[in-house]
Amino acid sequence: MKIIIELFKFHLAFRIGITILIGILLLVLLSFVSPYEASERRVTPKNLAPSFEHLLGTTALGQDVFWLLTFSIRNSLIIAGLAVLIGRSMAVLIGSLSGYLGGVIDRILQSIVDSFIVIPRLPLLILISVIIKGGLGIWGLAILLGFLDIFWPSKRYRSQILTLREREFTHTAVFSGMNTFSIILKEHFPFFIPYLLADAVSGFLWAIGMEITLAILGLCDLTRPTIGTMIYWGNYYQALLSQRLWVLAAPVISSIFIVVAFYLISESLSEYLDPRTRLKRLGVN
Numbered sequence: 166m167k168i169i170i171e172l173f174k175f176h177l178a179f180r181i182g183i184t185i186l187i188g189i190l191l192l193v194l195l196s197f198v199s200p201y202e203a204s205e206r207r208v209t210p211k212n213l214a215p216s217f218e219h220l221l222g223t224t225a226l227g228q229d230v231f232w233l234l235t236f237s238i239r240n241s242l243i244i245a246g247l248a249v250l251i252g253r254s255m256a257v258l259i260g261s262l263s264g265y266l267g268g269v270i271d272r273i274l275q276s277i278v279d280s281f282i283v284i285p286r287l288p289l290l291i292l293i294s295v296i297i298k299g300g301l302g303i304w305g306l307a308i309l310l311g312f313l314d315i316f317w318p319s320k321r322y323r324s325q326i327l328t329l330r331e332r333e334f335t336h337t338a339v340f341s342g343m344n345t346f347s348i349i350l351k352e353h354f355p356f357f358i359p360y361l362l363a364d365a366v367s368g369f370l371w372a373i374g375m376e377i378t379l380a381i382l383g384l385c386d387l388t389r390p391t392i393g394t395m396i397y398w399g400n401y402y403q404a405l406l407s408q409r410l411w412v413l414a415a416p417v418i419s420s421i422f423i424v425v426a427f428y429l430i431s432e433s434l435s436e437y438l439d440p441r442t443r444l445k446r447l448g449v450n
Contacts (some may be wrong), residue, residue: 209227
């Protein structure tokens, strides 16, 4: 909480990012009071331009674009959030154990990590999606994205633990009889929570990008509204050629706002964690 207050006070980029993010979350909350169901079709006249009755117009499937967008943003954020939670949790566990224990365990874990790092993630995602043939739903996609986002972050967390392992307080904890998990959780983990927050934002943006990419290619469950599936169906019914730009503008602009919001928050966190800027804030030359 202290970090958030300081960032909000001293970083304009963070204030802008948080403001945009609050607006996005308000749209997500509106999805719970929508007059339509998420997958409901033919509930409005088709292909209507934006008006007071339909703020962002309607689609070729007879759906209100505004309310559809609220469901889409919610589902996309759920996918990205679960992917980050799964990926970063496993990355912290693997990186911490590998960095702290060293020896044989470190070599085994790093061999596994290195084997997956060399595999390009997007082609692998496309291959798996093609094999499943559109059966990749929200939960399945989140788990898959989370699994593929374990290995690179685990390398970074391992390097953090390697430096903390040699610190005096670690040796004191060992001599006091603390076990491995207690040392990692109580002594090491608090040191890289801020770094983990900044790193998780980049993972969140990667997951959003992968969801949109797979949906546009038609390689995931297209019956559930997400930002990517909105773009897919807009293209499928030739919204651009028929000049129904509002159908594509809504998901594209919302995705841009999401990326900008999280980018500004990530940059603010990175700058805040930089020792040089922290010393400058404290007035140390």
